[in-house]
Amino acid sequence: MRHPSVTYSDRTFQALADPTRRAVLDLLRRGSQPAGEIAGAFPVSRPAISKHLRLLRRAHLVHEHREGRHRVYQLNPEPLRAIDTWLEQYRSFWKMSLTNLKTFVETEYAKETTQPRAAKPNTKTSKGDR
Secondary structure, three states, X not given: OOOHXXXXXXXXXXXXXXXXXXXXXXXXXXXXXXXXXXXXOOOOOHHHHHHHHHHHHHOOOEEEEEEOOEEEEEEOOHHHHHHHHHHHHHHHHHHHXXXXXXXXXXXXXXXXXXXXXXXXXXXXXXXXHO
């Protein structure tokens, strides 16, 4: 059986895989918005945006509440923080790896530029030497 946080992350990654859903999250970074306003910001149908919002809600990336007749959506940053924490170990790995690569390349370059070059033998012959 999988650890619950793995399932939680899987849903989050699946939700984030779609560019329209990422755009909805970007829109909600500015603050809570009714579903109608969110749908109006995209060139796709309202039912399509409703489906995207439902998937975002199931992934816990947004919260929904009612204000009168309107469904209002708000960004929930917690799943994104969990992914960011998970990604941090990879950032550290790549930073260290790239630092090591940089050091290696700089060392090799320094070796090449400080070593005297061996003279190449002259293999060209002039027309008069034949």
